[in-house]
Amino acid sequence: MKLDLSRFHIKTIDNDKKNLSSLEPFFQRSLLMFVIAAFCVTFGVSYTLQTKQAETESRSFLANETLYICSQVRTAANNYIMLQNTTDGMLVDKVQAIAERLKLQPKLLQDMSALKQLAVSENVFGINVTDASGTTIASYPAKYVGTFNYNDHLATQKYMEIIKNPNTIINEQIRPSTTVEEGSVKAIGVARIDQPGIVQVRFSAARYKNLLNKNSLSNLLTNYTIGNDGTASLLDNEGIIVSSSDKQMVGKPFTVLGLTHRDFSSNNGFFDIRYNNKLQLAAYDKHADYNILVTSPYSDIYAKRNILLIWNAFFYFLLFTVVYYILSHLLNKTVIKSIYTINATLNTITNGDLDKRVEVNNFKEFATLSSDINSTVSALKAAIAEAASRIDRELEFAKAIQASALPKALPENAGTSNFKVRASMSTAKEVGGDFYDFFLVGDDLAFVIADVSGKGIPAALFMMTARTEIRNHILSNPTDLAKAITQANDELCANNDAMLFVTAFAGILNHETGEIKYINAGHNKPLFQKDGKFSWLQGRSGPPLASMDGIPYKLLSFKLDPGCLLYTYTDGVTEATNAVKELYGDDRLVAFLNSIKVEDCQAVIDAITNDVDKFCNGSEQADDITMLSVKFTKNLS
Amino acid sequence: MTITKQQEGNALTIGIEGRLDTLTAPDLEKEITALGPDVQKLTLDFAKLDYISSAGLRVLLMSQKKMAKQGSMRLINVGKMPREALEVTGFIDILTVE
Numbered sequence: 001m002k003l004d005l006s007r008f009h010i011k012t013i014d015n016d017k018k019n020l021s022s023l024e025p026f027f028q029r030s031l032l033m034f035v036i037a038a039f040c041v042t043f044g045v046s047y048t049l050q051t052k053q054a055e056t057e058s059r060s061f062l063a064n065e066t067l068y069i070c071s072q073v074r075t076a077a078n079n080y081i082m083l084q085n086t087t088d089g090m091l092v093d094k095v096q097a098i099a100e101r102l103k104l105q106p107k108l109l110q111d112m113s114a115l116k117q118l119a120v121s122e123n124v125f126g127i128n129v130t131d132a133s134g135t136t137i138a139s140y141p142a143k144y145v146g147t148f149n150y151n152d153h154l155a156t157q158k159y160m161e162i163i164k165n166p167n168t169i170i171n172e173q174i175r176p177s178t179t180v181e182e183g184s185v186k187a188i189g190v191a192r193i194d195q196p197g198i199v200q201v202r203f204s205a206a207r208y209k210n211l212l213n214k215n216s217l218s219n220l221l222t223n224y225t226i227g228n229d230g231t232a233s234l235l236d237n238e239g240i241i242v243s244s245s246d247k248q249m250v251g252k253p254f255t256v257l258g259l260t261h262r263d264f265s266s267n268n269g270f271f272d273i274r275y276n277n278k279l280q281l282a283a284y285d286k287h288a289d290y291n292i293l294v295t296s297p298y299s300d301i302y303a304k305r306n307i308l309l310i311w312n313a314f315f316y317f318l319l320f321t322v323v324y325y326i327l328s329h330l331l332n333k334t335v336i337k338s339i340y341t342i343n344a345t346l347n348t349i350t351n352g353d354l355d356k357r358v359e360v361n362n363f364k365e366f367a368t369l370s371s372d373i374n375s376t377v378s379a380l381k382a383a384i385a386e387a388a389s390r391i392d393r394e395l396e397f398a399k400a401i402q403a404s405a406l407p408k409a410l411p412e413n414a415g416t417s418n419f420k421v422r423a424s425m426s427t428a429k430e431v432g433g434d435f436y437d438f439f440l441v442g443d444d445l446a447f448v449i450a451d452v453s454g455k456g457i458p459a460a461l462f463m464m465t466a467r468t469e470i471r472n473h474i475l476s477n478p479t480d481l482a483k484a485i486t487q488a489n490d491e492l493c494a495n496n497d498a499m500l501f502v503t504a505f506a507g508i509l510n511h512e513t514g515e516i517k518y519i520n521a522g523h524n525k526p527l528f529q530k531d532g533k534f535s536w537l538q539g540r541s542g543p544p545l546a547s548m549d550g551i552p553y554k555l556l557s558f559k560l561d562p563g564c565l566l567y568t569y570t571d572g573v574t575e576a577t578n579a580v581k582e583l584y585g586d587d588r589l590v591a592f593l594n595s596i597k598v599e600d601c602q603a604v605i606d607a608i609t610n611d612v613d614k615f616c617n618g619s620e621q622a623d624d625i626t627m628l629s630v631k632f633t634k635n636l637s
Numbered sequence: 638m639t640i641t642k643q644q645e646g647n648a649l650t651i652g653i654e655g656r657l658d659t660l661t662a663p664d665l666e667k668e669i670t671a672l673g674p675d676v677q678k679l680t681l682d683f684a685k686l687d688y689i690s691s692a693g694l695r696v697l698l699m700s701q702k703k704m705a706k707q708g709s710m711r712l713i714n715v716g717k718m719p720r721e722a723l724e725v726t727g728f729i730d731i732l733t734v735e
Contacts, residue, residue, distance in 0.1 A: 451691070453691040453692065453694065453695045454659070454691065454692060454695065499695060499698060499699045499702070500695065501691075501694070501695065501698060503691075503726055521727065522725065522726035522727040522728065523725075523726075524725055525725070540724075540725075540727050541727075542727055542730065543726065543727035543728055543730055543731045544694075544726050544727060544728070547698050547728065547731060548698075548731050571691075575690075
């Protein structure tokens with residue numbers, strides 16, 4: 001079923017919907033925002049976790065290092081003590097050996113040069129020997145002899161213990177010497193073996209220190225490495241750097257390491273320091289007599305993390321890009337394409353093809369949509385068809401009523417031998433606005449042809465009224481056609497809210513004389529035959545009926561010769577149009593009539609009907625076509 | 638069919654271009670019906686009117702009756718075909734044609 005629905009075509013998108021966004025770009029924007037957000041979140045989480053991991057690892061690493069260094073320090077300290085003890089032990093042995101020598105060679109106590117020799121050979125720079133009262137009886141250097149009593153000096157009183165208890169060993173710590181040349185000195189005292197008294201031997205502290213130094217803590221961390229760029233430092237209680245992986249820091253205070261006073265005096269812990277122009281994580285280990293500080297720059301800590309993060313970012317970016325394109329493509333393929341297909345089909349339907357079906361069945365939802373649309377269209381189609389057919393039936397009925405209202409032929413027994421009348425009407429739609437009428441007025445023939453403005457139902461209804469009014473008024477005024485028409489006009493004007501008007505040609509043929517009195521109310525001029533030729537019947541009585549009231553219509557008349565025809569018609573004949581929009585026209589009509597052999601009314605009507613048909617050649621009939629022909633046949637056999 | 642309007646005070650000139658037939662007559666009818674009482678002199682300019690059918694004549698009749706109540710109506714520049722239609726139907730007697 002094809003309809004012309006283009007007249008009902010509403011604009012595709014209402015104006016206020018023009019600002020709506022399109023599905024695909026909206027979805028893509030949303031998806032893109034989501035993907036970007038997801039990327040940021042996953043990367044952020046990754047970053048946080050990796051950073052935490054890196055820090056935890058480096059803290060435990062640094063803690064381990066401090067533990068290790070701690071044990072190293074303890075070991076070194078133990079070694080130191082051991083070494084010190086060993087060294088001290090060796091020195092004590094040496095002193096006792098000297099005591100033995102003194103016992104074996106008492107001469108030494110008197111011979112200064114022999115004592116000096118002993119000192120030199122034993123590599124000591126001072127030997128003092130006392131008697132039981134503590135007074136020096138022999139010494140190298142000699143100056144102490146007879147002058148130095150160990151009991152007299154506070155610093156040396158402890159040696160007196162040796163006299164009381166010969167097992168005592170006095171082992172002094174390194175101290176500055178009383179004599180400038182000697183520098184620092186280490187003194188050890190033991191008991192004389194031959195008799196009560198003290199043997200004190202003084203060693204050069206420098207040499208002693210040297211020995212210890214080789215094993216001291218200052219070299220502990222010199223070659224220590226913490227990661228790529230970290231540092232390890234050992235500090236004493238005052239904060240002086242005893243040993244460090246950074247050699248030139250040894251001996252400097254803790255502040256050069258970037259430690260604050262507060263950091264230094266705090267307990268074990270982790271804090272950030274700035275050292276070597278880098279921000280570093282420091283682990284601080286505090287002990288009774290030393291402190292350990294190990295650091296690792298954050299750039300080191302994060303180096304591994306950074307590489308991992310870059311790979312992460314790259315991978316996530318790739319992943320999300322792929323996801324984005326896949327989802328986007330999926331949406332396009334499944335949803336958007338389907339919607340556009342359905343739209344396109346709907347367009348075809350609203351353009352008039354009600355038989356077209358929507359067939360988008362890729363998914364359940366679209367299949368359901370398709371079948372729902374098709375059901376709707378089918379239902380509408382059926383409704384339209386039913387409404388149309390109902391109207392058709394009623395119009396057919398109306399057409400039948402109209403047709404039956406028009407006379408077919410004159411009654412049999414009227415004075416009809418002097419004239420003939422024939423008519424035809426062909427409506428453009430089922431019902432029309434043209435009509436004709438003919439009836440006897442006495443023995444005369446009254447005939448009317450008329451055309452209501454417009455066509456279809458309004459014209460048809462007015463046509464029925466007009467026909468009745470005209471006939472009745474003519475019958476009421478059989479001798480005054482002008483009055484009849486004038487009165488009919490006033491009646492029609494009165495009930496004419498729709499402002500229709502009707503052109504009309506009404507005439508009465510005198511059956512004796514052939515004179516036709518007529519009123520032409522705005523109707524197209526008829527053609528009458530005289531001397532074998534058709535020409536236009538001139539004269540106008542007034543405007544179309546029902547156009548204006550109070551018009552006095554003028555009576556006109558002419559004489560129809562015996563055997564001649566009057567041909568009246570409506571403008572459906574002259575305005576018939578062919579395919580190239582040409583009108584049949586007045587000239588063609590009169591020319592045609594004059595070209596054929598005209599025998600009688602019906603023949604004329606049929607001939608012109610055929611000629612108009614031929615002219616139109618299948619083009620749709622635009623207007624009602626009505627013709628009426630009268631022939632005066634008096635004196636013809 | 639195109640309609641042009643030009644108003645000067647209480648005088649309105651409506652120009653009609655094209656055909657005045659069953660399809661186009663309703664547009665002119667809508668225009669005329671919408672005129673208010675302020676229009677007392679209506680001039681229909683037929684200079685560009687090619688063709689008029691009975692539907693068009695009906696609208697002219699309706700306009701004449703409306704304007705007769707509030708003023709006057711006249712037709713100007715009526716071409717050959719429209720003039721013939723007016724003459725044949727006799728409308729030329731009811732309308733003011735200049």
